[in-house]
Amino acid sequence: MFEYTRTVDVRYQDFDTVGVANNATFATLVEEGRRYYLEDHVGISLDDSRVVLAHLEFDFERPVTEPSSVDVSVRTEDVGSSSFTLAYEVTQNGERIATAESTQVTIDDAGRPRDLPASWRAALD
Helix, strand or coil, X not given: CCCEEXXXXXXXXXXXXCCCECHHHHHHHHHHHHHHHHHHHHCCCHHXXXXXXXXXXXXXXXXXXXXXXXXXXXEXXXXXXXXXXXXXXXXXXXXXXXXXXXXXXXXXXXXXXXXXXXXXXXHHC
């Protein structure tokens, strides 16, 4: 079950010459879902942290063919020592458009992985 859903606009400029939302658009859609999931639902401010995207994968099920909005649902899938994985479901009018999974890593000032803060671990679990 997904813990959080955010409605995100798909804009005219997100479409390619074939008339469907470009696959790269979906990275931006889930990024917005991820940001607000972490800030609003989990309580992690990305402005005050050093979190980088380590992995992102998608499965596309149907195209988005016109500017509109989609719902991006997010949940925590796994929490590691320095990383966490989120799962996503993108729907439009109740129909699944795509699923995705991302892994984020917390890093120190030198760019090396560092342990997740205990408060994050508790909030993400």
